[in-house]
Amino acid sequence: MYQRIPSPRWITASLLALGITTPALAQDDDPIKVGILHSLSGTMAISESTLKDTVEMLIEQQNERGGLLGRELEPVVVDPASDWPLFAERARELLEQEEVDVIFGNWTSVSRKAVLPVMEELNGLLFYPVQYEGEESSENVFYTGAAPNQQSIPAVNYLHDQVGVERWVLAGTDYVFPRTTNRILEAYLKDEFGVADEDIMVNYTPFGHSDWQNIVSEIKRFGSEGKKTAVVSTINGDANVPFYRELGNQGIDAADIPVMAFSVGEQELSGIDTGPLVGHLAAWNYFMSVDTDANYDFIDAWIEYNDDEEVVTNDPMEAHYIGFNMWTEAVRKAGTTDVDAVKDAIIGVSVPNLSGGYATMMPNHHITKPVMVGEIQDNGQFAVVWETPSTVAGDAWSDYLPDSRDLIADWRKPMECGNYNVEEGECMGSDAEEQAEEALSED
Amino acid sequence: MRIPCTLMGQTRCHAAMTRIVNLWLLCLLLIALPFAAMAQDDADDGQALLEALDVRSFQDKAEAIEAIIQSEDERANDWLQALLDGDLQRHKDDGRFVIITDNVGREWPARDALTGEDVGEISRRELSRIDINNALRSQLRSALSMVELYTGERDERLDAAEGLIGDVDDELADSLESRLDDEADADVRNRLNQALAVYRLEQGEMDAVETLSGSLNSDVRIALSRAAEGEGAVADAARAALVDIEQKLKVNRGLETLYFGLSMGSVLVLAAIGLAITFGVMGVINMAHGELIMLGAYSTWMMQQLLPGHPGLAVLLSIPVGFLVSALVGVIIERSVIQHLKGRPLETLLATFGVSLILQQLVRTVVSPLNRTVTTPEWMSGSVAINDALSLTLNRLYIMAFAVLVFVGLILIMRRTRLGLEVRAVTQNRAMARSMGIRATRVDILTFALGSGVAGLAGVALAQLTNVGPNLGQSYIIDSFMVVVFGGVGNLWGTLVAGLSLGVINQILEPWAGAVLAKILVLVFIILFIQKRPRGLFPQKGRAAEG
Numbered sequence: 001m002y003q004r005i006p007s008p009r010w011i012t013a014s015l016l017a018l019g020i021t022t023p024a025l026a027q028d029d030d031p032i033k034v035g036i037l038h039s040l041s042g043t044m045a046i047s048e049s050t051l052k053d054t055v056e057m058l059i060e061q062q063n064e065r066g067g068l069l070g071r072e073l074e075p076v077v078v079d080p081a082s083d084w085p086l087f088a089e090r091a092r093e094l095l096e097q098e099e100v101d102v103i104f105g106n107w108t109s110v111s112r113k114a115v116l117p118v119m120e121e122l123n124g125l126l127f128y129p130v131q132y133e134g135e136e137s138s139e140n141v142f143y144t145g146a147a148p149n150q151q152s153i154p155a156v157n158y159l160h161d162q163v164g165v166e167r168w169v170l171a172g173t174d175y176v177f178p179r180t181t182n183r184i185l186e187a188y189l190k191d192e193f194g195v196a197d198e199d200i201m202v203n204y205t206p207f208g209h210s211d212w213q214n215i216v217s218e219i220k221r222f223g224s225e226g227k228k229t230a231v232v233s234t235i236n237g238d239a240n241v242p243f244y245r246e247l248g249n250q251g252i253d254a255a256d257i258p259v260m261a262f263s264v265g266e267q268e269l270s271g272i273d274t275g276p277l278v279g280h281l282a283a284w285n286y287f288m289s290v291d292t293d294a295n296y297d298f299i300d301a302w303i304e305y306n307d308d309e310e311v312v313t314n315d316p317m318e319a320h321y322i323g324f325n326m327w328t329e330a331v332r333k334a335g336t337t338d339v340d341a342v343k344d345a346i347i348g349v350s351v352p353n354l355s356g357g358y359a360t361m362m363p364n365h366h367i368t369k370p371v372m373v374g375e376i377q378d379n380g381q382f383a384v385v386w387e388t389p390s391t392v393a394g395d396a397w398s399d400y401l402p403d404s405r406d407l408i409a410d411w412r413k414p415m416e417c418g419n420y421n422v423e424e425g426e427c428m429g430s431d432a433e434e435q436a437e438e439a440l441s442e443d
Numbered sequence: 444m445r446i447p448c449t450l451m452g453q454t455r456c457h458a459a460m461t462r463i464v465n466l467w468l469l470c471l472l473l474i475a476l477p478f479a480a481m482a483q484d485d486a487d488d489g490q491a492l493l494e495a496l497d498v499r500s501f502q503d504k505a506e507a508i509e510a511i512i513q514s515e516d517e518r519a520n521d522w523l524q525a526l527l528d529g530d531l532q533r534h535k536d537d538g539r540f541v542i543i544t545d546n547v548g549r550e551w552p553a554r555d556a557l558t559g560e561d562v563g564e565i566s567r568r569e570l571s572r573i574d575i576n577n578a579l580r581s582q583l584r585s586a587l588s589m590v591e592l593y594t595g596e597r598d599e600r601l602d603a604a605e606g607l608i609g610d611v612d613d614e615l616a617d618s619l620e621s622r623l624d625d626e627a628d629a630d631v632r633n634r635l636n637q638a639l640a641v642y643r644l645e646q647g648e649m650d651a652v653e654t655l656s657g658s659l660n661s662d663v664r665i666a667l668s669r670a671a672e673g674e675g676a677v678a679d680a681a682r683a684a685l686v687d688i689e690q691k692l693k694v695n696r697g698l699e700t701l702y703f704g705l706s707m708g709s710v711l712v713l714a715a716i717g718l719a720i721t722f723g724v725m726g727v728i729n730m731a732h733g734e735l736i737m738l739g740a741y742s743t744w745m746m747q748q749l750l751p752g753h754p755g756l757a758v759l760l761s762i763p764v765g766f767l768v769s770a771l772v773g774v775i776i777e778r779s780v781i782q783h784l785k786g787r788p789l790e791t792l793l794a795t796f797g798v799s800l801i802l803q804q805l806v807r808t809v810v811s812p813l814n815r816t817v818t819t820p821e822w823m824s825g826s827v828a829i830n831d832a833l834s835l836t837l838n839r840l841y842i843m844a845f846a847v848l849v850f851v852g853l854i855l856i857m858r859r860t861r862l863g864l865e866v867r868a869v870t871q872n873r874a875m876a877r878s879m880g881i882r883a884t885r886v887d888i889l890t891f892a893l894g895s896g897v898a899g900l901a902g903v904a905l906a907q908l909t910n911v912g913p914n915l916g917q918s919y920i921i922d923s924f925m926v927v928v929f930g931g932v933g934n935l936w937g938t939l940v941a942g943l944s945l946g947v948i949n950q951i952l953e954p955w956a957g958a959v960l961a962k963i964l965v966l967v968f969i970i971l972f973i974q975k976r977p978r979g980l981f982p983q984k985g986r987a988a989e990g
Contacts, residue, residue, distance in 0.1 A: 041804055043914050045812040163577070174959050205958040208918045210909045211710070213703040213836070214953045224661035226668075241814065241910045249826055249836040255581040271814030271910055276824065279577045375576055378529065385501070385576045 031074035032337055034059055035094035037105025042082025047237065048107045050267065051129060052077060054317045055104045057305045058324045068328055076100050084114045084440055091115040095122040101337040102127065102327055104320055109133060109176050113439035116141070116432040123339050127327065129319035131262065133180035137396035137409030137418035138432060142346070143366045144323035145316060146285050147394035148184050154371040155260050155283035156185060158386050159230045160193055163258065167199045167229040169219050174204040176439065178234035181262070185232060187400040199227065209239045212246040220250060223257040231259040240264050241272050254279025266312035269380045277376045285369040286318035287382045292356040322359045322367065325351040347412060357391055364409035366394025489516060489557045493540045497533055501576050508579065512586050520590055522556060527583040531556065532570040541565065597628050604634035609662035611642035641666045649677055656684035659695065659831035664688060695832040700950050706839040708946025709846035710908065712939055713901040714919045715926035716853060719938040720894035723927055724870050725887065727781055728788050730795040732923060733916025734802040735895045738772055739765035739902020740911045741806065744815040755820030765899040773895020774888055782887065799916065806913045814912035823907060842904045849900055850939055857935065866890050929969050931979030941980055
């Protein structure tokens with residue numbers, strides 16, 4: 001009806017009126033838009049597609065419970081197709097065109113680095129569900145996966161204290177997560193346990209490496225020098241299947257040289273015959289085999305949602321479960337989906353995790369998690385053999401690296417800083433732009 | 444009930460916690476006493492022995508296992524073996540211990556752990572397994588191997604004796620001496636002698652070094668290095684023995700690298716040989732070659748799904764099935780895309796690249812974006828030991844043999860059959876061949892089907908080595924082109940030699956350059972080589988070269 005009135009003055013007035021009324025309308029009826037930024041095609045689809053389904057399931061469940069603030073939740077799914085620069089474009093599309101209130105997404109660190117400047121520029125909210133190398137804390141990102149002190153450090157402690165390991169093989173895929181993690185671990189092993197240089201072997205392989213004969217045989221030699229040896233593996237994704245097959249075939253038994261993996265979960269194991277791998281280890285904050293009612297309910301819902309008895313759950317799925325519940329809790333607390341209000345409200349929010357405890361959002365945008373070590377069973381599941389007595393708070397900046405030792409992150413007022421240097425007493429400020437450029441150019 | 448410090452499975456338990464645990468155990472004992480008494484009535488200590496296993500703490504389980512070993516119960520062996528295999532389970536309702544005899548499906552047949560009587564099938568939901576960890580696993584294994592040393596078959600005795608090297612103490616030494624007198628088999632005797640010699644070496648006996656010299660066993664080497672650190676005649680002898688051993692190890696390491704190289708090479712040959720036909724002989728740049736390999740791998744998975752419980756048979760059957768599936772898809776690609784782009788290599792390249800993306804996404808959508816499990820049959824897993832330092836992995840031996848068979852088959856087809864003759868005729872001079880009455884289109888289809896089918900065969904083999912997933916093909920397409928170009932386009936022998944030599948070069952470079960750098964070096968080497976000899980290792984000569 002506005003179009004019928006030709007006068008420009010009227011148009012201005014009506015636009016003004018629209019401008020005033022729309023937010024009120026939106027508050028009442030419009031659905032709350034939840035962006036999902038996970039690759040559905042390309043190399044990362046193998047890991048990320050299940051996370052998209054997880055968020056969709058969580059949204060569906062939330063809507064069955066009556067939505068949020070009396071409004072429906074609506075998923076907005078985009079496919080960044082495992083293409084890192086495309087992640088940034090899609091994130092921009094979600095925030096600018098779709099105007100989503102929150103985004104759940106990303107898997108690889110390089111894709112996260114790519115969207116970081118977009119998130120900060122457009123003031124979005126991103127929940128990142130995967131264990132990562134740390135050394136980052138953005139005002140607009142919430143890290144619900146493990147930081148290194150919530151996965152690798154406790155795992156190495158377990159190997160040293162419980163298994164008695166004295167020689168270490170740090171094997172990883174050649175990219176930022178393994179390189180940073182191994183840098184932290186090497187420093188940690190030398191400082192804490194006094195491990196000598198010749199007792200650490202570091203090995204990097206390209207993505208999707210498939211010929212492991214030489215490396216496995218080298219590990220075997222390295223481990224037959226009389227000292228208890230373990231492999232700490234940050235080998236990523238697809239390369240694991242041929243790696244574990246070669247281990248099995250060359251007869252490396254978990255009792256002799258255990259392999260502790262940080263990137264191998266139930267989903268990765270579902271592509272391998274685990275018979276020869278029984279006893280090899282993985283460190284996570286959640287295992288599908290965790291014996292709690294909350295977990296059984298989640299698994300049942302997941303099986304029903306997929307209509308497939310064989311589906312598995314894994315750690316990043318739990319991270320999304322926690323992140324999603326934290327976000328809804330914070331929205332309820334703030335009474336609005338406004339990004340700034342939610343950002344303030346979410347710090348200190350506690351929600352149940354799937355292993356019978358609680359996860360709390362810390363001021364550095366990382367959460368508290370229990371750390372568990374599981375042994376691979378012949379049915380493709382892990383049996384938990386060790387667990388931290390209480391939850392561990394995620395540390396954005398590692399204490400074991402010289403350049404990050406003095407940094408802390410605290411997004412509460414008045415500090416509001418992701419990298420405050422306690423020695424110099426000043427905030428280093430955001431360098432998301434450079435980080436993104438660096439990450440993308442390295443790739 | 445969770446006891447935090449036992450959860451951590453460690454010895455240094457808090458004192459206060461110990462008290463709580465003791466109280467808790469006392470309670471348990473009081474509750475359990477009547478039951479225990481009942482079990483006693485059945486004249487059985489077994490129930491109590493097994494009962495002790497059903498605790499959360501691995502430390503307590505270790506003690507319970509020790510108690511079973513010490514009990515000299517005649518069923519102990521059976522229990523320990525079942526515990527090791529994860530077959531010892533407890534019924535959730537009546538608390539009875541059973542041993543599962545088959546754990547496929549949801550209903551498992553079982554027998555009573557105490558009486559041995561058959562108890563029929565039990566749903567897996569009603570059972571809880573007695574979990575073990577690595578430490579318990581090795582404890583169980585060493586306990587069982589001692590039994591096997593006396594009662595097992597020859598191979599079991601051999602393994603048991605080998606496991607003892609480096610683990611002999613005063614007590615064991617005497618019983619081993621007596622065992623040695625009864626042992627008939629020479630190999631087992633040899634192992635036992637070595638195990639005893641390591642023990643005697645630790646006691647500082649000179650003649651032990653002589654027994655041990657030349658052995659490639661890593662425990663022997665460790666013992667000798669320890670002895671060599673000291674002073675005196677024994678240390679000198681140990682040092683001399685070590686030098687000799689190091690020499691032998693070097694030879695073995697060289698042989699091992701050669702084997703690794705040949706096996707990697709045979710994988711490269713398998714992946715590339717199909718391309719050698721479509722690209723090399725027909726001149727078609729088929730970027731979807733990798734996806735044809737992937738389809739072959741998926742056929743293996745499909746056959747295993749169709750034949751559950753017979754992974755070996757499924758793998759054998761998937762050889763023809765994989766060939767046919769990939770050949771069929773190849774024909775479809777040839778008819779729908781490639782034939783229209785004849786003589787336009789750049790367009791063919793782009794179009795087939797598109798086809799490869801379509802095929803990948805198709806598999807993602809139809810099957811799943813997740814990797815599929817392909818089970819390795821029993822006869823293909825493990826390795827054959829040549830000596831203590833050198834063993835060859837079986838799956839790769841099979842794949843090498845398979846590569847040879849495929850290669851010989853292809854050579855025979857190209858040289859000895861009418862199809863081969865026609866293919867060679869068409870590639871050398873299409874117009875002339877046609878005027879001689881050869882139906883060139885039919886030959887095109889058959890050749891492309893053959894090349895695609897061989898890619899499918901490569902997929903069947905690769906399913907035993909790597910991921911069966913939508914991305915499988917991508918990782919092999921570059922390597923395949925590399926091998927074909929390096930070997931000389933249009934020459935099957937060139938592909939063979941190029942594949943094998945690239946594999947060996949790669950494996951030689953890898954230990955000192957690292958996997959990433961080794962790959963780069965190989966690529967640089969090929970680029971330089973192609974600069975010098977643009978037609979590859981074995982260029983085609985004469986008129987064919989112009990075709």
